[in-house]
Amino acid sequence: MTIRRTTLGGHTHEFASLSDLLAKATPARSGDVLAGIAAESQAQRVAAQLVLADVPLATFLTEQVVGYDEDDVTRLVLDTHDPLAFAPVAALTVGEFRDWLLARAAERDETAISSLARGLTPEMVAAVSKLMRTADLVAVARRTRVVTGFRSTLGLPGRMASRLQPNHPTDDPVGVTASILDGLLHGSGDAVIGINPATDSPAQTVALLELVDAVIGRYEIPTQSCVLAHVTTTLRALEAGAPVDLVFASIAGTQAGNRGFGITLDQLAEARAGALALGRGTVGRQVTYFETGQGSALSADAHRGVDGRAVDQQTLECRAYAVARHFDPLLVNTVVGFIGPEYLYDGKQVVRAGLEDHFCGKLLGLPMGVDVCYTNHTDVDGDDTDALLLLLGAAGCAFVIAVPGSDDVMLHYQSLSFTDVLTARSVLDLRPAPEFEAWLARMDLLDDTGRVRDLAPDSVPARALLAAARP
């Protein structure tokens, strides 16, 4: 274990391990305080950032925060590391890497940034993000290109898609359909129509899959469905011959964290192979969808690494992205404000974490989206979510989550509304996924300027869609 130290303002700061250094260098958040690893003063935080800036990127290939022998995520990261992709930045320190990224972003050299992905490890990306400010995170993510496809193409420049999330407390088919139609009429749903089922039963999952498949089929909507059941439930649905477009899992950045979610890497591979075999995609073959969020490992007491030392929640979040990356996902999103104030306390922490997650995910090669959201015991409101949404739009976020009127009546939290998506697209000149945009035009839902029309409920295009509620 290397002890690293620096002197700042006449005071010497020592960092006992790489995980200690990463934790102390992290911008303030309640979860690291809860874990007992946060910086104890502002000066100590900056001292850690100074030391971290001088750590060579290559150090992260030889010095681990979570041990290789104990953890299959670490093994996955190191065993699949691509030295050729790493070569352009292999000689840089973390601080020099920040400068390199900002320079390439300013030159709009998307290829240079985007082709690093397989050469970067989660810890490298977490480290550089800790040295970056909000605008740095936006500027570099904007020039990082990750494009994926199934029935719609996601991640293209100038586009922002949305997941339409039509949750219902009892999975009532008409209730779910109502929310789907409301979202479609607002131009949402191009990333996925994705339902969190109220109960995780195979029968319920199959019923919901068939419901969404029927809507998509009836109107030939170029999008995909997903029922966010446990992966073992999705495996059962696949066996039953259900119309599965995407396989979903919540994932964490440690093997213990994934055990807490009841998943293994082998199960994910099996489910992915099952969905791929169905061949249901048209423009692409990416068939997995993952959700993550800072604090999930800590909440499962699965946040420890080498010598039992706690690892900061943002570094662990990046390790979850390495899991996602391995399964060639169509969609990945952080559920940034869902977990509660003991991990991210207020709007400032949630906005920062959302931008970090988006930046780090993209840099690692993920089609990154964000569930811009909050619970009622967190100090966050619509002003904070507006700010994060607009920053993410500027940063080239692939997709966001949207629910009717911001109110998820099943999970009891607030996400973005369909109108929030319209506002962000309008303010930042962003458009839906191209296939979905063409469909909106075919359905007469767009005006001459390409804007989603504000339709009266009894207008012809609205009535045409609403007919789906009476099959």
Next chain:
Amino acid sequence: MTDHDREEVATSAPEGDPWAVLRRATRARVALGRAGDGLPTARELEFRAAHAAARDAVHTALDADRVRAALTAAGVGLDVLEVHSAAPDRTTYLQRPDLGRRLAPGTELPAGEHDLALVVADGLSPRAVHEHAAGTVAAVLERLPGWSVAPVVLAHQGRVALGDPVGQALGAAIVVVLVGERPGLSSADSLGLYLTHGPRPGRADSERNCISNVRPPHGLGYAQAADTLVALLQASRQLGASGVVLKDEGTALGS
């Protein structure tokens, strides 16, 4: 405007509105209309009112006198004790769940030998405790003739697991924690009941049984919640355990 009001608006929609049937099938905020690309003012303010109610429910202080008076009025004759968790204030409580699970240093409780202890904790909605704790406690006690029940403990800045040290100190075989649940936009006053057999610090959540959403008239009523809880209490006493193992047995109870 409350959720209840929204439903009335929905059902009184004019004939021929294609949304009428859809609105009846969900409490989701569908078809709110638009002002440009945003929400119309009335819908925006309706949402803010619901969020404000939920936020205020979290940050209301537990009014112990009010709960004592409500217990007396409901005919509960047990002594009432008050404790504080190790979280000194709301801000700390929200960020340090570990402190909300421990008693404040120096807390003393009368040791005894009881079948049951009832802990009423503010949790994330003191409002739920103000409105529903007394009615629930009275309904539970009515159904437990012959059980020795410890003094009711009112806990400030308490989480569910605070029942473990409290139940242990009181010498209770089973502890039930009545706790204010995290407020939703349309449910700021929901009370949860958590049963733990053999309370002691370190019990896992999988060793507890939960009844959620006690919130008449919109959620579970007191009698209904008490019936379910008493069935669980009797099964737990018989089995000498609680949690997942009891839930499995519970299917035979129809609970």
